[in-house]
Amino acid sequence: MSFEIDIARQLGATDISLVLSSEGGVTALFGPSGAGKTSVLNMVAGLLRPDRGQIIVGGECLFDSAAGIDLPPERRRAGYVFQDGRLFPHKRVRDNLLYGWRLADPASRWMTLNEAVDFLGIGHLLARWPRTLSGGEAQRVAIGRALLAGPRFLLMDEPLSSLDAGRRDEIMSVIERIRDELRLPILYVSHDRGEVERLASRVVELTASEQREAE
C-alpha cells in the first residue's frame, strides 16, 4: 500500500507543496514548525482542500483537482491520531473507542474492541471519562479509536509531543507494532530527528516554502 501525493496549497504567506511517493511502512514528514506538516496531513484527511494536485493512497484516488475528485473526510478511511488527542469529552473511553467502529461498514472493520483493548493495554480505562486520563493513556485511547474505525492508513501528527520521556517510549513501541504487526501504512509528522530515525522507513523534509526529499 502506497502514498502517491502531489499537492500544493497556499496558506497565508506560506506556500505548502509536497511531492511524495512511498511504498508502505512509516513515511515521516520532518521539518520545523510552521512548515505546513500538519496542513499536509489535513489535506490527506480531507479536512483542508489543496489548491491543486492529487492524493492517491493504496491505488484509491482521494483527491484530484484536475478530475474534480474530492472525497469527504468520512469516506477517506484515514485513521487520524492528533497531536492533542481530541477525545470526545462527553463520552466515556469505551464510547470514544467505538465511535468510528459503529459508523464503519462491517466489511471494513478489521479489529474488535477486545483486540484493540488488548493491543493497547487499556482495558482498565474503559469506564473512565477522557478528562481523568493521563497524557499517555489518552493518546493510547486516541490510537485505539482510530484503529477501530477500520482505516486503510494512519495519519499521525506529533503523537508524542505532549508526553514525557517514559510515555514517549511506550507509545513509540505501540507505533512500531502497528507498523510491523498490523502492517498499516503511516504518514507520520514530527520535528524530532531521533523519533523519525527510529520509526520511519522514509523521510520527507518540509521547509517553510519549499520541500526536498531525502532517503
Add this chain to the structure above:
Amino acid sequence: MTAEEWDIILLSLKVSGVAVLATLPVAFAIAWLLARARFPGKLLLDAFVHLPLVLPPVVMGWLLLIAFGNNGPIGRWFAEWVGVTFMFRWTGAALAAAIMALPLMVRAMRLSIEAVDPRLEAAARTLGASPLRTFFTITLPLARPGLLAGAVLGFARSIGEFGATITFVSNIPGETRTIPLAIYGALQIPGNEAAVTRLAIIAVLLSLGALLVSEWLARRSGFGKGGHVL
C-alpha cells in the same frame, strides 16, 4: 391565593412556555449563523436581533401591532394560512414575550456553540461521521448545557415581559393578563396591596428559580471532573 390569581399564574406560565418553545429553533438557528457562518450583513443581523434589548418596549409593542395586527401584513398572512391571530389574544402575549426574550436566548446559545471545539468535529469526520451526524453526536451534546441555560433565561425574561405586551395585546383578564400586567392593574385600585404582594412574591420566586437553574446549567460541565484531556 384566590382562584383568579391562580389563573393569572397559569396563564403566565402558558404564555412564557409557548414563547420559549416557539423561539427555541429560531434562536438556535440565529445563534448558529452568528457563531459559525460568514456572510454579508452578519453585523446587521446581530444588531437586529439585539434590538428588543435596547428599544423602548412600548415601541416594540407598537411595531408588533403594525406588523402582526389583524390588518398588519404578517398578521393577515398568519390569520389566513395558519389560522392564528395575535391581537388582544394570549398568542399575541406569547409573541411579544418571544421577541423580547430572543436576544437573551441567542446570546447564551451563541456562546455555547462558540465554546464547542471545531477540532473535535473534525476528528469525528475522520472517524466516518457525516456533517449531520457530527452535529447530532458531537456539536449538539457539547453545546446542550448552554442551550438549556439560554432557554431557561428566555423563560425568565418572558415571565417578566410587560411593556410590549400591554401595548400590543392590552390587559384582558383571562386572555392577556399575565403576572406583571395583573400587578400593574391591581396597583391602580386602592386597597389591593395584599394581592399585589402575593403576585410580586410569585414573580420574584419564578424569576429567581429560573435564574438559578440557568446558572446551574451553564456551570455544569459534567463529563467527569478533574484531570485533563491531553
